[in-house]
Amino acid sequence: ERRLQPGGNALAAWEALFEEARGCTRCHLYKHATQTVFGEGPVDAPLMFVGEQPGDQEDLAGRAFVGPAGQLFDKALKEAGINRAKAYITNAVKHFKFEPRGTRRIHQTPKADEIKACHYWYDRERALIRPQVTVALGATAARQVFGRAVTISSLRGEAHKLAEGGEAWVTVHPSFLLRVRDNREAEYQRFVEDLARIGERVK
């Protein structure tokens, strides 16, 4: 299979896409968010991670997974032997959706129509990167990856062939691990195990 090379046309195409996405008004979320948080990573990455949407810190920094969930994700990737710098990391929805509460901005889960509106960017990122393995982190990501509502528990732990090529895996979102009350350590270990298995697919 032909792979796009970094530094060549794929990188220029990605940069053009990034620029275009900065002005996105495909849904209403751009109105209150600080900026578009686009995916990042090598344009020839064999592995693509898909999160939900930028959080408060990502919205301010303009970069995916730099807040608390991102830090936990980094730790888990390291333990699973995956080099974050070699993966392309993006979100199902590229603007932060929140509800203001006093001085705080409370995360809100994106709705189906917002995920659908953002499919345009997801699709264009995939067309460039063409990852061998795609990982959906949580239900919103899985909805973007499979194009329909799915449950994590029914798809977790095995590869799913994608019509556009490559395979997809589903696991929990790192924020879930920050929230969960029961068996937090076991849930975290299970996440690391999922990542380690997924990492084997691109070795």
Ligand code: URA
């Ligand atoms: N959660 C996500 O899904 N994505 C981010 O970029 C940060 C937190």
